[in-house]
Amino acid sequence: xxxxxxLLASAFTGALFATGARAGDLTIGFxxxxxxxxxxxxxxxxxKAEAKKRNITFKIADAQQKxxxxxxxIRSFIAQGVDAIFLAPVVATGWDAVLKEAKEANIPVVLLxxxxxxxxxxxYLTAVTSDSVHEGKVAGEWLASxxxxxxCNVVELQGTVGxxxxxxxxxxxxxxxxxxxxxxxxRSQTGDFTRAKGKEVxxxxxxxxxxxxxxxxxxxxxxxxxxxxxxAMKEAGLKPGKDILTVSIDSVPDIxxxxxxxxxxxxxxxxxxxAGPAFDAVIAYKSKGTVPxxxxxxxxxxxxxxxxPMKIYESKKDLGY
Amino acid sequence: xxxKLPRIGTAQILALAAILAINGFVSPQFFDIRLQDGRLxxxxxxxxxxxxxxxxxxxxxxxxxxxxxxxxxxxxxxAICGAIAASLAxxxxxxxxxAAALGAGLACGLWNGFxxxxxxxxxxxxxxxxxxxxxxxxxxxxEGRIVTxxxxxxxxxxxxxxxxxxxxVVIALAMLxxxxxxxxxxxLGLMIEATGGNPRASALAGIGTRLITLAVYMWSGLCAAIAxxxxxxxxxxxxxxxxxxxxxxxxxxxxxxxxxxxFGGRFSxxxxxxxxxxxxxxxxxxxLSGFPPEMNLVVKAVVVLVVLLAQSxxxxxxxxxxxxxxx
Numbered sequence: 055x056x057x058x059x060x061l062l063a064s065a066f067t068g069a070l071f072a073t074g075a076r077a078g079d080l081t082i083g084f085x086x087x088x089x090x091x092x093x094x095x096x097x098x099x100x101x102k103a104e105a106k107k108r109n110i111t112f113k114i115a116d117a118q119q120k121x122x123x124x125x126x127x128i129r130s131f132i133a134q135g136v137d138a139i140f141l142a143p144v145v146a147t148g149w150d151a152v153l154k155e156a157k158e159a160n161i162p163v164v165l166l167x168x169x170x171x172x173x174x175x176x177x178y179l180t181a182v183t184s185d186s187v188h189e190g191k192v193a194g195e196w197l198a199s200x201x202x203x204x205x206c207n208v209v210e211l212q213g214t215v216g217x218x219x220x221x222x223x224x225x226x227x228x229x230x231x232x233x234x235x236x237x238x239x240x241r242s243q244t245g246d247f248t249r250a251k252g253k254e255v256x257x258x259x260x261x262x263x264x265x266x267x268x269x270x271x272x273x274x275x276x277x278x279x280x281x282x283x284x285x286a287m288k289e290a291g292l293k294p295g296k297d298i299l300t301v302s303i304d305s306v307p308d309i310x311x312x313x314x315x316x317x318x319x320x321x322x323x324x325x326x327x328x329a330g331p332a333f334d335a336v337i338a339y340k341s342k343g344t345v346p347x348x349x350x351x352x353x354x355x356x357x358x359x360x361x362x363p364m365k366i367y368e369s370k371k372d373l374g375y
Numbered sequence: 376x377x378x379k380l381p382r383i384g385t386a387q388i389l390a391l392a393a394i395l396a397i398n399g400f401v402s403p404q405f406f407d408i409r410l411q412d413g414r415l416x417x418x419x420x421x422x423x424x425x426x427x428x429x430x431x432x433x434x435x436x437x438x439x440x441x442x443x444x445x446x447x448x449x450x451x452x453x454a455i456c457g458a459i460a461a462s463l464a465x466x467x468x469x470x471x472x473x474a475a476a477l478g479a480g481l482a483c484g485l486w487n488g489f490x491x492x493x494x495x496x497x498x499x500x501x502x503x504x505x506x507x508x509x510x511x512x513x514x515x516x517x518e519g520r521i522v523t524x525x526x527x528x529x530x531x532x533x534x535x536x537x538x539x540x541x542x543x544v545v546i547a548l549a550m551l552x553x554x555x556x557x558x559x560x561x562x563l564g565l566m567i568e569a570t571g572g573n574p575r576a577s578a579l580a581g582i583g584t585r586l587i588t589l590a591v592y593m594w595s596g597l598c599a600a601i602a603x604x605x606x607x608x609x610x611x612x613x614x615x616x617x618x619x620x621x622x623x624x625x626x627x628x629x630x631x632x633x634x635x636x637x638f639g640g641r642f643s644x645x646x647x648x649x650x651x652x653x654x655x656x657x658x659x660x661x662x663l664s665g666f667p668p669e670m671n672l673v674v675k676a677v678v679v680l681v682v683l684l685a686q687s688x689x690x691x692x693x694x695x696x697x698x699x700x701x702x
């Protein structure tokens with residue numbers, strides 16, 4: 055895991071630097087997408103906290119899901135002469151002009167959570183993102199480790215059709231269970247990443263699979279759909295977490311509540327802390343000229359019922375999810 | 376001699392029966408119904424239960440459309456009222472919670488009605504304002520997160536049952552009965568049809584078209600509020616980003632499938648509800664069939680097209696000519 059070593063190293067230099075006299079001088083502007091989801095709100099909260107920890111002056115511009123607002127915000131950050139710009143791009147293309155302006159002004163840009171069109175690779179310092187294929191793989195491998203050699207029929211609640219996250223988490227899970235011929239995905243439908251649709255789709259799956267008796271596990275592309283699916287299982291007289299194993303992705307607070315109640319088994323975290331590694335990379339770059347790799351992958355941590363879910367719930371519930 | 380089928384409603388009932396039959400074919404246990412924890416349980420019940428919010432919306436939408444109007448804001452109003460109900464549920468009594476949520480729905484309807492009836496703005500533009508702004512208001516109420524609640528009273532409205540029948544179905548039936556009594560038990564329905572057919576003539580004939588327009592938009596707002604509360608109660612939380620999203624289109628579709636013209640005039644409340652059930656029976660069928668999700672919208676489009684074509688008077692007369700030529 056070289057990236058982790060790198061992360062550690064940059065975190066170390068960051069920590070050193072944070073105690074230095076010049077740490078407070080850094081000003082970083084962040085063009086955030088807007089409040090599209092609870093995770094996004096949590097990312098903003100955590101970013102502010104991480105900036106405070108490092109004594110960085112942090113300016114957030116809310117783009118309300120519009121690229122033109124993001125471009126305006128970046129231009130205003132350039133005019134203010136910030137030390138670095140963080141960008142959570144709302145779309146993948148159309149960034150060349152404004153990123154060139156930032157480059158000419160010698161202001162490094164770090165992408166958070168999402169990547170942009172490959173043509174612009176030299177226009178940013180690094181991208182801090184999670185690998186959604188890897189997230190799915192962690193979920194699949196966990197399930198494989200749980201069922202052993204037993205035959206296991208899995209039903210899958212997909213994200214929105216065509217969303218890259220959904221495609222990747224599906225592929226990753228299939229990679230994770232590859233080589234375990236006893237694990238089979240018997241049904242797969244989209245629940246549009248929402249609780250209501252997750253519940254509706256799970257209701258149908260239960261009826262189509264002999265009242266749920268033929269289902270051994272549920273895999274949901276996000277926790278919200280799983281929360282809905284858990285309700286559907288309970289209403290059908292099944293015991294989620296016992297009769298039917300559950301594994302989903304994101305680690306939103308409510309799934310930890312379900313885990314504490316024994317109704318969910320595992321969740322893979324999409325960390326809201328993308329800014330932390332980004333700060334460290336910028337600090338290392340500014341102080342020592344260390345050029346970070348083009349991609350800093352965040353950790354996809356697996357949580358199970360053994361990880362004191364109630365405590366994690368308490369720590370996450372006020373982040374704005 | 377052939378049996379003469381009633382001109383209105385045959386196509387819709389046949390379509391619903393056909394879709395249910397197809398569902399039974401792709402999923403043999405479709406018609407199985409059993410009791411689970413004192414609640415009826417089965418795919419057919421799912422169709423009724425999941426179809427309830429759109430059915431309730433269509434009760435408001437059908438009257439608005441009969442007035443030659445349209446209400447695009449109902450999905451956003453659902454989100455607002457669901458958010459209000461979920462935010463208040465744990466700290467207030469059920470009466471206060473419901474009064475606040477339904478009151479907000481009526482206020483939204485009043486706003487729409489004011490823009491249309493008093494300021495004379497075209498309905499599609501007037502309600503578009505609240506469609507866009509309303510979701511933002513709902514997000515402000517929930518602060519962008521999913522607000523959950525544990526109050527059993529509110530939860531009962533989504534997950535409970537009365538004599539085994541899921542509460543949303545009971546609420547939808549009660550609303551249907553109420554709507555029928557109000558519009559068919561009195562002259563109100565006739566006045567709505569008259570206003571939709573020719574507002575000027577109706578006004579000259581002494582109908583208070585402005586007041587009726589206001590009342591109809593408020594009724595639509597109230598229906599949206601009830602649907603929003605049911606949707607929030609179902610998932611034990613309010614999801615401002617997704618609650619009621621695009622449901623205004625499903626409601627309009629239900630009304631259109633039910634044979635009510637977008638140009639106003641004659642309407643059928645019952646067939647609008649049948650339209651909502653057709654849409655939901657199709658959705659549930661797709662989920663049970665095991666089709667890949669990429670096919671969902673294509674299948675839906677084809678079915679809607681077939682149902683609408685079956686109602687087309689031109690196509691019927693074409694068919695008549697065709698059969699005459701053959702004989």
